[in-house]
Structure formats: structure tokens, C-alpha cells
Amino acid sequence: MPHQLAFATHNIHKLQEVAAKIGDTISLLSLNDLDFHKDIPETGATFKENASIKSHAVAEACQINCFADDSGLEVEALNGEPGVYSARYAGEPADSEANMDKLLQQLKGVANRNARFKTVISLLWNGQEYFFEGVAEGTIRQVRSGAKGFGYDPVFEPAGYHITFAEMTMEEKNAISHRAKAMEKLVAFLQGRAV
Ligand code: ITT
Numbered sequence: 001m002p003h004q005l006a007f008a009t010h011n012i013h014k015l016q017e018v019a020a021k022i023g024d025t026i027s028l029l030s031l032n033d034l035d036f037h038k039d040i041p042e043t044g045a046t047f048k049e050n051a052s053i054k055s056h057a058v059a060e061a062c063q064i065n066c067f068a069d070d071s072g073l074e075v076e077a078l079n080g081e082p083g084v085y086s087a088r089y090a091g092e093p094a095d096s097e098a099n100m101d102k103l104l105q106q107l108k109g110v111a112n113r114n115a116r117f118k119t120v121i122s123l124l125w126n127g128q129e130y131f132f133e134g135v136a137e138g139t140i141r142q143v144r145s146g147a148k149g150f151g152y153d154p155v156f157e158p159a160g161y162h163i164t165f166a167e168m169t170m171e172e173k174n175a176i177s178h179r180a181k182a183m184e185k186l187v188a189f190l191q192g193r194a195v
Contacts, residue, residue, distance in 0.1 A: 002027040006034055008058040008068035017174065021187045034062045047072060048131060050084060051122035059124040067123040067186060071179060073152050075140060076114040078106055086151070096151050100144060103155065113139040115156065117178040121186050130189065134181030149173060
């Protein structure tokens with residue numbers, strides 16, 4: 001019997017990405033598989049706190065080993081904003097175009113364009129909590145470029161490249177993204193344990 005592990009997300013893309021990496025020593029369950037449909041309020045002040053809130057909520061309700069992730073954009077000249085507010089930077093409802101408009105407005109005339117995407121994963125494994133982090137460094141463009149990806153991708157140019165995340169194929173982005181780096185650390189940990 002493979003170990004069962006839940007991923008506290010409704011995002012099928014994220015689930016498939018991890019399932020492909022984990023292999024068949026672990027059977028990955030989604031929140032739909034667990035019939036968990038409650039909204040988990042992300043009230044933490046950091047990505048770490050929010051990831052932890054999500055993993056605990058699901059692990060406690062379903063009595064299962066579980067992990068959750070939280071991500072966002074931190075801009076140096078804005079003291080780390082939008083950070084945990086990335087999804088709703090321009091207010092409710094969450095709107096990527098409005099978020100980018102606000103970000104470009106805030107950075108108008110600002111020379112320091114340094115920014116980073118960050119992902120933190122909280123894993124609850126046999127009663128212990130483990131964290132895995134992934135970071136993608138880069139800069140914020142003056143204007144949007146590209147139509148792929150999601151969120152702030154059209155304005156984010158990863159370090160070492162001259163194109164934005166939104167101009168990359170999914171494979172290119174997944175090779176260097178914050179989320180992919182954190183997920184790789186999680187998968188390496190699980191491969192060492194779940195045999
Ligand atoms: P969950 O249901 O899994 O929580 P979410 O949309 O809240 O999905 P994240 O917590 O991963 O997703 O990210 C929060 C926001 O940060 C997201 O809505 C985007 O605005 C931004 N973001 C995160 N990762 C991104 C990426 O790879 N490219 C562009 N924007 C990203």
C-alpha cells in the first residue's frame with residue numbers, strides 16, 4: 001500500500017505538477033478526493049503562517065499526512081509588498097490585471113525594480129511539521145510583456161533572462177520558478193521517507 005498524502009489545494013495544475021514528480025511510492029489526494037470543501041481563511045502575516053494554517057486545517061479535519069503551499073511576490077522598494085496580499089493587492093475580487101496596474105503605479109519613477117517570488121510549503125508528516133522554501137529572483141518591468149502564465153507573470157523578468165515569466169513556456173517557467181524549487185525540496189524529502 002503506498003503512503004497517502006493530501007495536498008491542501010483546489011488548484012488541479014499544482015496537484016498534477018507534484019503528482020508527476022512524486023512517483024508511485026506515494027498516493028496523492030486532493031481536497032476533492034477528501035471531500036473537503038471548507039474555505040480556509042489565510043489570516044497569517046507570512047507565507048509560512050498561511051501554509052501552516054492550511055496544512056493544519058486539512059490534517060486535523062481528515063486525520064491524514066498533508067502539505068499546503070502559499071506564494072506571492074515581494075518587491076524590494078515596496079518593503080516586501082504585496083507579499084501575502086499578492087492575490088488581492090488591488091482589492092476584492094482578486095484581479096491580476098488590476099494588481100499589475102497597481103504595482104506599476106506604485107513603482108512609477110522608482111529605479112530599484114528588484115523583486116522575488118516566494119513559495120513556502122508546510123508539510124505535516126507523522127505529526128511533525130517541515131517547511132520547504134523556493135525563491136525566484138528578478139525585476140519588475142516598466143510595462144507588461146507576454147500572455148502565458150498567470151498573476152504577475154507579464155511584469156516579472158527572472159534574473160538571468162531577458163524575457164518575462166509570461167513569455168516562457170510552462171516547462172521553462174517550471175524549471176526555475178519559486179514553486180518548482182520548493183516542490184523539488186518536498187519531493188526529495190518524501191522520496192527519502194516514503195519507501
Ligand atoms: P491557492 O488556492 O492554492 O491558495 P492562489 O491563487 O492563492 O491559490 P498562491 O497562494 O500560490 O495561489 O499565490 C498567491 C498570488 O501570488 C497569486 O494569486 C498571484 O497573484 C501571485 N503568484 C504566485 N505565484 C505566481 C506565479 O508563479 N506567477 C505569477 N503570480 C504568482
